[in-house]
Amino acid sequence: MANVNMSSGRKALLSKLATNDGHAENSPYFDGWKAYERNPFDASRNPDGVIQMGLAENQLCFDLIQEWLINNPQASICTAEGVDMFKDTAIFQDYHGLPEFRNAVAKFMGQVRRGVGKFNPDRIVMSGGATGAHELISFCLADRGDAILVPTPYYPGFDRDLCWRTGAQLLPVVCDSSNGFKVTREALEAAYIEAKEANIRVRALLITNPSNPLGTVLDRKTLRDIVSFINEKNIHLICDEIYSATVFGSQPSFISISEIIEEDQEICNHDLIHIIYSLSKDLGFPGFRVGIVYSYNDKVVECARKMSSFGLVSSQTQHLISSLLSDDEFVEKFLSESAKRLENRHQTFTDGLAQVGIRCLQSNAGLFVWMDLSHLLREKSFLAETDLWRIIINEVKLNVSPGSSFHCSEPGWFRVCIANMDEPTVEIALKRIRAFVVKGENAVVAPAKKKQCWQSQNTKLRLSFSFRKMDDLMMMSPHSPIPQSPLVQART
Amino acid sequence: MAIEINPVPSVQLSKVADSEKHGENSPYFAGWKAYDEDPYNEMTNPSGVIQMGLAENQVSFDMLEDYLEKHPEASIWGKGAPGFKENALFQDYHGLLSFRKAMASFMEQIRGGRARFDPERVVLTAGATAANELLTFILADPGDALLVPTPYYPGFDRDLRWRTGVRIVPIHCNSSNNFQITPQALEAAYENAESMNLRVRGVLITNPSNPLGATVQRAVLEEILGFVTRKNIHLISDEIYSGSVFSSSEFVSVAEILESRDYKECERVHIVYSLSKDLGLPGFRVGTIYSYNDKVVTTARRMSSFTLISSQTQHLLASMLSNKEFTSRYIETNRARLKKRYDMIIQGLKRAGIKCLRGNAGLFCWMNLSPLLQKPDREGELDLWKTMLHELKLNISPGSSCHCSEPGWFRVCFANMSEQTLEVALARIHNYMDQRKR
Numbered sequence: 001m002a003n004v005n006m007s008s009g010r011k012a013l014l015s016k017l018a019t020n021d022g023h024a025e026n027s028p029y030f031d032g033w034k035a036y037e038r039n040p041f042d043a044s045r046n047p048d049g050v051i052q053m054g055l056a057e058n059q060l061c062f063d064l065i066q067e068w069l070i071n072n073p074q075a076s077i078c079t080a081e082g083v084d085m086f087k088d089t090a091i092f093q094d095y096h097g098l099p100e101f102r103n104a105v106a107k108f109m110g111q112v113r114r115g116v117g118k119f120n121p122d123r124i125v126m127s128g129g130a131t132g133a134h135e136l137i138s139f140c141l142a143d144r145g146d147a148i149l150v151p152t153p154y155y156p157g158f159d160r161d162l163c164w165r166t167g168a169q170l171l172p173v174v175c176d177s178s179n180g181f182k183v184t185r186e187a188l189e190a191a192y193i194e195a196k197e198a199n200i201r202v203r204a205l206l207i208t209n210p211s212n213p214l215g216t217v218l219d220r221k222t223l224r225d226i227v228s229f230i231n232e233k234n235i236h237l238i239c240d241e242i243y244s245a246t247v248f249g250s251q252p253s254f255i256s257i258s259e260i261i262e263e264d265q266e267i268c269n270h271d272l273i274h275i276i277y278s279l280s281k282d283l284g285f286p287g288f289r290v291g292i293v294y295s296y297n298d299k300v301v302e303c304a305r306k307m308s309s310f311g312l313v314s315s316q317t318q319h320l321i322s323s324l325l326s327d328d329e330f331v332e333k334f335l336s337e338s339a340k341r342l343e344n345r346h347q348t349f350t351d352g353l354a355q356v357g358i359r360c361l362q363s364n365a366g367l368f369v370w371m372d373l374s375h376l377l378r379e380k381s382f383l384a385e386t387d388l389w390r391i392i393i394n395e396v397k398l399n400v401s402p403g404s405s406f407h408c409s410e411p412g413w414f415r416v417c418i419a420n421m422d423e424p425t426v427e428i429a430l431k432r433i434r435a436f437v438v439k440g441e442n443a444v445v446a447p448a449k450k451k452q453c454w455q456s457q458n459t460k461l462r463l464s465f466s467f468r469k470m471d472d473l474m475m476m477s478p479h480s481p482i483p484q485s486p487l488v489q490a491r492t
Numbered sequence: 493m494a495i496e497i498n499p500v501p502s503v504q505l506s507k508v509a510d511s512e513k514h515g516e517n518s519p520y521f522a523g524w525k526a527y528d529e530d531p532y533n534e535m536t537n538p539s540g541v542i543q544m545g546l547a548e549n550q551v552s553f554d555m556l557e558d559y560l561e562k563h564p565e566a567s568i569w570g571k572g573a574p575g576f577k578e579n580a581l582f583q584d585y586h587g588l589l590s591f592r593k594a595m596a597s598f599m600e601q602i603r604g605g606r607a608r609f610d611p612e613r614v615v616l617t618a619g620a621t622a623a624n625e626l627l628t629f630i631l632a633d634p635g636d637a638l639l640v641p642t643p644y645y646p647g648f649d650r651d652l653r654w655r656t657g658v659r660i661v662p663i664h665c666n667s668s669n670n671f672q673i674t675p676q677a678l679e680a681a682y683e684n685a686e687s688m689n690l691r692v693r694g695v696l697i698t699n700p701s702n703p704l705g706a707t708v709q710r711a712v713l714e715e716i717l718g719f720v721t722r723k724n725i726h727l728i729s730d731e732i733y734s735g736s737v738f739s740s741s742e743f744v745s746v747a748e749i750l751e752s753r754d755y756k757e758c759e760r761v762h763i764v765y766s767l768s769k770d771l772g773l774p775g776f777r778v779g780t781i782y783s784y785n786d787k788v789v790t791t792a793r794r795m796s797s798f799t800l801i802s803s804q805t806q807h808l809l810a811s812m813l814s815n816k817e818f819t820s821r822y823i824e825t826n827r828a829r830l831k832k833r834y835d836m837i838i839q840g841l842k843r844a845g846i847k848c849l850r851g852n853a854g855l856f857c858w859m860n861l862s863p864l865l866q867k868p869d870r871e872g873e874l875d876l877w878k879t880m881l882h883e884l885k886l887n888i889s890p891g892s893s894c895h896c897s898e899p900g901w902f903r904v905c906f907a908n909m910s911e912q913t914l915e916v917a918l919a920r921i922h923n924y925m926d927q928r929k930r
Binding site for chain 1: 557579583630
């Protein structure tokens with residue numbers, strides 16, 4: 001609207017930060033979004049559209065929340081029942097957060113961990129979502145140029161969250177399918193030594209438990225190994241437990257880092273332990289930007305709290321959350337129902353995949369499955385993975401996320417989100433996958449190997465897609481499906 | 493056998509964590525402590541410390557509450573909470589379009605329609621605190637400098653410098669010309685930075701000014717625009733108090749000047765705004781960056797991922813601010829009430845023999861107590877401040893905390909209390925001045 005004249009004069013330059021790729025939006029992970037946004041599935045209006053399976057959202061329990069809301073109008077400061085609290089809430093900008101908010105979150109974290117380990121409300125620090133929390137903790141623990149070790153595969157957003165503005169770098173701890181992608185002591189040591197030899201100072205190890213994208217929980221032995229490793233090296237441990245309440249089934253149960261250090265007080269220096277949390281996945285509230293840094297280190301709590309000024313949770317939202325999470329009865333009901341629904345969803349989907357010979361990594365957490373399509377690759381390479389991925393997006397019409405975008409060391413794995421849609425849509429997705437596999441079985445098999453691989457009906461589909469740098473004008477939120485019309489047509 | 497005691501190796505944090513740039517160790521935080529320990533309350537603690545160090549706007553809440561009572565759609569509860577799910581899931585860093593439109597329109601109304609704002613250029617952040625830091629990350633590299641006129645909001649020391657590694661070089665202003673920014677002062681600051689081998693990336697002004705409580709005059713704005721153009725640097729205009737100008741015609745936004753020049757050289761200009769002061773909603777964390785530079789808008793939007801506004805709050809404010817009848821009534825009434833408060837405090841101080849800078853905006857006045865200083869220096873000012881705090885039980889902000897180059901000036905907030913409380917504060921000042929005469 002405002003007609004901005006592009007002056008032909010010299011333009012004031014921007015910072016290096018503003019002009020580098022640290023925002024990480026040029027990762028191919030975001031290409032699937034384009035296909036979805038151009039042609040989004042809608043059961044009635046666009047039944048042949050692309051189904052979004054690249055977004056780890058939890059949409060299974062909104063009915064429970066909505067029921068609670070209707071019965072609790074005082075939790076809103078806008079309703080007649082709640083407007084008395086409007087002024088006091090609106091003025092409240094103390095970075096300690098509303099005491100009832102901290103108490104409610106601490107209690108909730110304890111409930112999610114089935115009462116194993118108590119959380120101290122005074123250690124709860126707010127941040128702008130887990131995105132803000134990760135950046136914040138990185139600012140507290142690492143200097144520019146320092147490294148944070150992170151097991152692969154890992155959530156692509158970490159590259160931006162921990163490194164962009166902080167100047168830190170991520171170094172991979174390589175995991176592979178030979179042992180279900182578990183983190184081993186050997187892999188940790190190898191990564192640490194490599195950093196040392198390159199003269200890079202390692203400040204922390206970041207683990208996500210339950211894991212994204214694997215959907216697995218870490219076992220006690222692995223956790224203990226990790227803790228003794230970081231303690232020995234005197235480096236920090238950042239535990240992202242954002243999926244803690246998405247664990248279902250009885251075994252294996254979720255073991256929080258809080259449990260490990262509380263059951264064995266001598267295992268490590270508690271000053272090294274920090275938990276990152278958020279309500280975006282467990283409750284399904286990514287829009288509310290409720291991020292939490294919970295540190296066992298007093299100095300970190302103090303520093304983080306001051307830094308939280310840059311990303312506090314809206315007091316209006318704090319008020320709602322404190323009300324919601326203080327309702328013990330509701331929380332218990334929600335946690336148990338949510339786990340049940342996630343379990344059913346997981347079962348339906350993995351059974352459906354199994355029927356056509358597709359295996360997933362054994363898991364019982366998260367909002368996704370880690371699907372193994374390596375048997376469908378024409379060769380064991382990331383280029384082949386990309387080719388297969390393009391086919392899945394453009395012909396099978398499912399936006400799934402290729403393992404390479406998670407820095408996976410082995411090609412052929414895909415993360416498929418399953419909790420962000422209703423049951424009928426899950427069925428449609430499974431139907432499409434079945435059709436795709438069956439078609440592949442009937443197609444001409446590549447001569448060189450007897451392995452099954454998929455080829456186009458007509459010609460051998462030679463996709464020469466290369467990961468082009470996305471145009472700056474491709475303003476796409478890494479979080480959201482809400483479209484901004486892409487200006488470059490994807491090549492098929 | 494000797495027992496070996498293994499010392500626990502000390503755990504290192506980052507340099508940023510260890511630095512003091514968060515600014516909280518400044519002496520003026522003692523004022524907060526005194527208030528926290530002994531807060532004034534009309535009924536229960538009438539001799540307690542009156543908080544006059546907090547620039548909050550509490551004069552217009554009734555209008556907001558009234559709006560909410562009449563507009564249930566502002567809540568995401570609704571009938572059967574149908575909008576809740578969509579709202580709770582919405583995390584797009586573009587922000588709700590309805591909210592961006594409402595924000596742009598509100599900013600236009602505040603400027604009396606003298607400038608237009610494009611919703612596509614509105615970037616949302618969790619408060620102006622985040623907006624100022626974010627812009628600094630985008631416009632400057634670590635070690636670079638921003639020029640900021642003194643006296644300035646103490647929070648800038650943290651917001652602009654702490655995690656960014658950027659330096660602030662002051663543009664010195666003084667009372668000889670009512671603390672206005674002069675061309676000489678601009679040049680001197682620039683040369684000062686150069687002599688320290690610092691690369692200057694921009695000028696940051698606050699208009700209306702905090703702590704002066706006065707708008708920046710058009711001629712001065714034009715001078716500053718000319719300066720940043722000649723030096724090829726950026727201009728950040730923090731207009732957080734733009735809705736708190738007592739008389740609309742007295743505020744000139746840099747946006748108006750750019751529009752009148754057909755947006756020449758606009759790519760170096762960025763405006764920061766927030767609803768914390770004008771609407772009195774600091775708890776909601778609603779900040780915005782408005783940039784005329786496409787690359788800055790894109791980058792700022794990406795960076796806002798670290799500090800998005802709660803979708804619940806966006807929804808509420810989109811509803812409120814798109815109601816033009818409500819907003820124009822609010823803006824007008826809020827202005828009038830602030831002016832009334834301002835007049836009250838100025839008259840009260842005058843009767844006590846105290847002069848203030850002539851102000852026309854904001855939630856505070858800039859009071860001159862230099863005639864009362866024992867010593868005409870920073871130490872003398874801090875002594876006087878302690879007297880104010882411990883004897884008069886008034887927490888006001890000393891000019892030194894705002895980097896004022898002249899000792900004896902104090903910022904006194906008047907909009908975060910009732911009229912009765914303000915009367916009490918003025919009475920205490922009156923008594924003190926009376927006693928001094930004897």
